[in-house]
Amino acid sequence: MGSLETMTTPTNSSPSTPAEQLIARSNRLGSDPRVTNYAGGNTSAKGTATDPVTGRDVELLWVKGSGGDLGTLTEKNLAVLRLDRLRSLVDVYPGVDREDEMVAAFDYCLHGRGGAAPSIDTAMHGLVDAAHVDHLHPDAGIALATAADGESLTAEVFGDRVVWVPWRRPGFQLGLDIAQVKEKNPQAIGCVLGGHGITAWGDTSEEAEARSLEIVRTAEAFVGERTAALAAQGRHPFGAVRPGYEALPEAERRARAAALAPVVRGLASTDRPQVGHLTDSDVVLDLLAREKLAHLAALGTSCPDHFLRTKVKPLVVDLPADAPLDDVVARLRELHAAYREDYAAYYARHATPGSPAMRGADPAVVLVPGVGMFSFGKDKQTARVAGEFYVNAINVMRGAEAISTYAPIDEAEKFRIEYWALEEAKLARMPAPKPLATRVALVTGAGSGIGRAIAQRLAAEGACVVVADVNLEGAEQVAAELGGPDVAVAVRADVTDEDAVADLVRATCLAFGGVDLVVNNAGLSISKPLLETTARDWDLQHDVMARGSFLVAREAARAMIAQGMGGDVVYIASKNSLFAGPNNIAYSATKADQAHQVRLLAAELGEHGIRVNGVNPDGVVRGSGIFAAGWGAQRAATYGVPEEKLGEYYAQRTLLKKEVLPEHVAAAVVALTGPDLVQTTGLHVPVDSGVAAAFLR
Structure with a gap:
């Protein structure tokens, strides 16, 4: 610059x-x-x-x-x-x-x-x-x-x-x-x-x-x-540092932010779902540690561009940085209820018969000493920009306090602009949100094949997407294709590693504020007869798909329950979870495990508004990372057809005689997680062009 x-x-x-x-x-x-x-x-x-x-x-x-x-x-x-x-x-x-x-x-x-x-x-x-x-x-x-x-x-x-x-x-x-x-x-x-x-x-x-x-x-x-x-006089525009409110060490700070993010996002989404953004820059952390924090935050921002995006004032947590996490969560809930009451009173004080209806009483900015600033919006860019505007406001407050006393425009003037008929008209001109707008999706095995197609489709429908894959380079390429960090981020994740899966969900919460939609897609395939299948083959298949799906679902469910916003978990299982084919014991048994996880978790997580469903594809050859990695050659040998003809072979054995592509699986995921099937859980959707032997009934 x-x-x-x-x-x-x-x-x-x-x-x-x-x-x-x-x-x-x-x-x-x-x-x-x-x-x-x-x-x-x-x-x-x-x-x-x-x-x-x-x-x-x-x-x-x-x-x-x-x-x-x-x-x-x-x-x-x-x-x-x-x-x-x-x-x-x-x-x-x-x-x-x-x-x-x-x-x-x-x-x-x-x-x-x-x-x-x-x-x-x-x-x-x-x-x-x-x-x-x-x-x-x-x-x-x-x-x-x-x-x-x-x-x-x-x-x-x-x-x-x-x-x-x-x-x-x-x-x-x-x-x-x-x-x-x-x-x-x-x-x-x-x-x-x-x-x-x-x-x-x-x-x-x-x-x-x-x-x-x-x-x-x-x-x-x-x-x-x-x-x-x-x-030079030993003074600071924001006053002295309050002992105990200083920034936590980075690793501890980020861990605490990840734990708090779903809670804060859930509260900030009481009126309507929001995407979150974390800012823990020195500028923010310095204000949060200072004695004037509460006073200045209560005064709010002044420039119309600032408070239109940050709301009239932020919510400020009034506990020290190292307060027990449970105490911070409990205090957040109390402060959020008080904030909503205060905002409703602000609206009532200034609204006239011609004022637009109150748009929502949740904060757009939440300040947590020692941790940072959470900001919220209808998408990641809006959430990020709200945070950037509050950083501008912090700079303004610091400058005003250095040269004089910060004295923003009064509350009545702020209301006149926030609920200006012209601002309302501008909002009305905005395009309708996409079906998955505000939803945060985590897709495993998304660096190629079916996972990549799912990530692409979810992003196209408005979701923010975490592209997770053991191959970070592939994940980064997909995230870049989707539009970069305001739309998608890449995370390297070995789903067989319990700590890595916990880190993956934490990274999702830090990137977008929480998680709403998980697709368990990571997988691999080994095609061997029973007598040639080794214990290592068996363990590898089950570690990646059965264990991996369990670990991802468990960690994501923790965040979803903390959010209190419901959610979706989708398992990419297989026709083989039902169909008894030759030379496929390790793979098919693992897919059957995944299919039953769908039923078990649908029954358990329903009370939290979390829906769990599955997709059973078959014969997805083109674009498939699994087939390209040797599975295609193995299955072609099993069926006695050239590998390049395997897709056609699968298609001809179906009722519809049509080849299944990765985008067909992605379409099923969108159907299950979009606005049309909100009362559906525990369902398996076949995407196999019709394999009668794999019918669910």
Whole structure:
């Protein structure tokens, strides 16, 4: 990551059009979290283009649209508006009480087809008399914006080059306010928006970017000097370290986080299922150890981008780092109940007859001293970003406390934004979730063959997937294919090893907060007649499939029961669990063991809402790691057919005369774990194209 001083140097040839300049500038500004947070802030450029209808030049505004991210901004993320029409909205503006109506009016100012929807900040960019405008959320800038005496500090730091603008909710009136500030202060390069962020402008893209970075750089230096001065006095912005609340050693910390994650996720999913993310960085652990933790956490975040993702405030565990785990779990349940009551009271205090319904009373951020921060969202990226935003908020609080006193916008203003009709409309525009959204799936033997196909299908249906395999390289390749750590992670796991299986489930909980869906797929096959089958053959088959499935199911069930969210366990058994074929004693007996585990666990785990089902494939030759590893040659020899014809042979002996592929097995797993068979447990689904001898009845 480049320093702020070097970020102004373009990496490519100089862009020529205003839109190209805007995208290049935005990508540079958005590449550094010190300058702005993910999906936060917006930038714009003004210029002329030819109107395709009249053939005459027309003044246009290119501005980052709603929901875009500066660091990854492309042309499709821009809204393009006619400046003359946008500025004419001033004449019909009905006032602050009805300014939300102006967002709909932006649609009548759009130029051309396509592009992003205009955001609430469009007025700021269109009304300010400057060719290029940047609105950013730098931590140091927001520290000034949330300081109790932020206005006087802004004057102290910047003189008259940067003007203070008191807090106002984003919207048309704020655009008018900033336009007026620019007009009345021709010497100014930008402003600090109370409680919110910064805005800078320039006649050229380079000038706007340089001024944005000047404001950020100067604010950072000021905060750094004040922080250093405190340190020289032996003081810290967050106060002294509380004995017993310091970060636990890493191994102990991660083990405790893994044990707590399913409990915390279950509580945070009381209203609707959530995916979790753990952050145990030094920045987080330092705050959790300090005496001001409870006070600052209760004040909540300030920048709208922050609290829209982190909720009005976090849940804070008020026990020392080494408190007995059972005590922490019990206290979490008490604090969660109190948090829900407090949030409902917050909603009741501020809701009006026109307010959207309460979206849920569970915390989005849970802080556990000595362990770290759990954050939650509708998918892994949302959960991760919520954590990143709270880290931004921690930086803001530390900076504000170093230079003054942290004083975020008040609760009523937070409510107005959290339950803003425009925010509700944005949520309503989001696509419907996929069938397995929020579900965390663990698939063993997922580095190839059937397991890989299952992992691919589960991810395609919205699940987060842990790709477990004894071959880590294969697992990593599959996880990368699925989209990387926000979708899938790879874990090396020998399912015959009890400790390795426990580590696998812990890794799943650390990656996504818990586990909901387990597929026992790991396996191998040895095809020999009885008299040639060794005890080692027998033990190896049973260790991997019978013992391995038992160990994985047991450890996953612990986490599922701790979550209290139910779950699914699916065994990839076999037609051979029912069918008596030749030269297959070790494999078929093991598959029969797995098949009965399904029945036994369905009966035992039902009281916890955990469903256990099985899939009985047959003849999955193409793409199969087992068949490629020698099983295919053995079975082909048994049946007296060429190995390359084995799939066709299996197909011809079925009722449907069709070959079974890995994706057919994956489809059965999705059917069993999706929303349509929620009352089904203890079932075995044949995926064999019809083998009458293996019928269940």
